[in-house]
Amino acid sequence: MREINLLHPDLQTKCNRLIDLAKSKGHNIIITQTLRSKQEQDDMYAQGRTKPGKIVTEVKYPRSMHCWGLAFDIAVLLNGLVTWDTKFYDQIGPLAAAIGLEWGGSWKSFVDKPHYQLPGYDVDDLIKKYGAPEKFMKSWEGINVPGFEGPAKVIFKGKELSAGLLEGRTYVEIRALAEAMGLKISYDNATKTVTLS
C-alpha cells in the first residue's frame, strides 16, 4: 500500500516534510510503499526464496517496520520517470536527519536507500507490547491532539507550507516558514528556544 495516511501520525508529517524538502532541493520523489499488509510481506519474503527474483527482504511478517506503519519507501522521478540511480538517493538520504527520520541508506548491513523509518522503535518490543500491528494502530487514536481541526494551507510567496488548524488558529511549522523566508533557524533544546536570524 502506498497511502501516506496509513502511516503512524508522526511519520505522516515527516513523510510529507521529506517530499517538500526534497522538492526544495530540486528532487521530485514519490512514495512507493507505506504500510505493508501480511500478504504483501509474505509475497516479498517469497521472492528469491520460493519464488523467482532477487531477495528483497530479510524479514518475515511482522518483523518489517512497514508492517507496523513505521516505514515508507520512495522513488526518485527524473523527467517524470522513476530512476534507480543511487546518486539521487544519496543526495536525498542525508536530508532525513534534519526531519528526525532514519534512512535505510545509513545502515551497515542490508543497505536500503529508498527506505525511511520513524526512529526509536524496536520490532521485538512492538511484538512484546502489542502482539500484532492492528493493536499498535489502535493506540494511535490517542495521538490526535484535542482541538485539532485538520490540516491547513499557508502560501508564502507562492510556496505552499504545511500547516494545521488548532482551536481556530492556524499553526505553521516554523522551520518550513523560516526556510521559505530565507532565515537561519536554530533551536536550543535545553530552553526550548527557537531563534531566527
Ligand SMILES: [Zn+2]
Ligand atoms: Zn522500506
